[in-house]
Amino acid sequence: MCEHTHDPFPRAACAVRVLSSLEIAPGVFSLVAGRSPVSSTATGGASSVPAPAAGQFFMLRARPSGVLLGRPISVYRSDDSSITFLILKKGRGTAELCALRAGDELDLVGPIGNIFPLPSNAAADANQPHRGEIRVALVGGGIGVAPVSGFSFLLAEGSFDFYASFRSAPYGLEGIDARAKKLVVTTEDGSAGVKGMLPAVFDAAAYDFVYACGPTPMLRYVKGAIEEAVAAGSPVRGFLSLEEHMACGAGACLGCTVRTINGNRRCCVDGPVFDASEVIL
């Protein structure tokens, strides 16, 4: 059983079992975790980890672990019985997660955070009713491809273009080729797709909505490209999912503060998705 919170997005804090783990690119692991809590962590409450929404994340920690706090990891895919994460081995916390194997346990807190607004909802919110097609671009950089790839499954087939930029071997694009109107991959070393980086292939003015997640320099570029397009008369709007450093993941430590034109916000509970026109990068 899991301990649950009572916020609008119910959150679990419990241990779950690893169902599988596979290295899908050098240093990048696809880890599938069960949604049924292991009995040793029974604390009362619901019997399953709440279903996450695309764009949300969990704080994950291997069991046992040498690190004190969980690490924020986005949902890549989820179904009734499992949640899949893509994890890039970086420091100690993610190295422990990447070393987990089927049958091992991990501590999980979540799902946490807000979500990408659907294009139709974002258009209605902005009082921008679209009579024709809404032109949507999804942009993922490196491990930031995970949440946008998950989000793409909420969109109608053929209703979005997908841009994915990597240093080298691409990953996290299962099912995208068949569903996107256009999939454009860039790699810095030219090992797949177009050799180069996102600016070589991306035109913000061609879209009504841009959804992006990736390293801060890439998000800064996307924000700038949107601002330039808007200045030239384009209606384009952007939503950026930030990968801020985090500690508590619960809104308490202010370790994930993000500057916006409306003041400081906490990435963990006010984000991770922010309107590109509001966030200061």
Ligand SMILES: Cc1cc2nc3c(=O)[nH]c(=O)nc-3n(C[C@H](O)[C@H](O)[C@H](O)COP(=O)(O)OP(=O)(O)OC[C@H]3O[C@@H](n4cnc5c(N)ncnc54)[C@H](O)[C@@H]3O)c2cc1C
């Ligand atoms: C909302 C969100 C979603 C994320 N989704 C993914 C994902 O799907 N897959 C993935 O591989 N990585 C993801 N990250 C990045 C991942 O959380 C960091 O790489 C990880 O925390 C690094 O921890 P570490 O112990 O391995 O490295 P260390 O560098 O040793 O970490 C030390 C401390 O810094 C924090 N930290 C370091 N780098 C980051 C970072 N980029 N973002 C946040 N905290 C950091 C850690 O939480 C830890 O407290 C996400 C980050 C955020 C904020």
Ligand code: FES
């Ligand atoms: S990580 Fe502590 S307030 Fe966000």
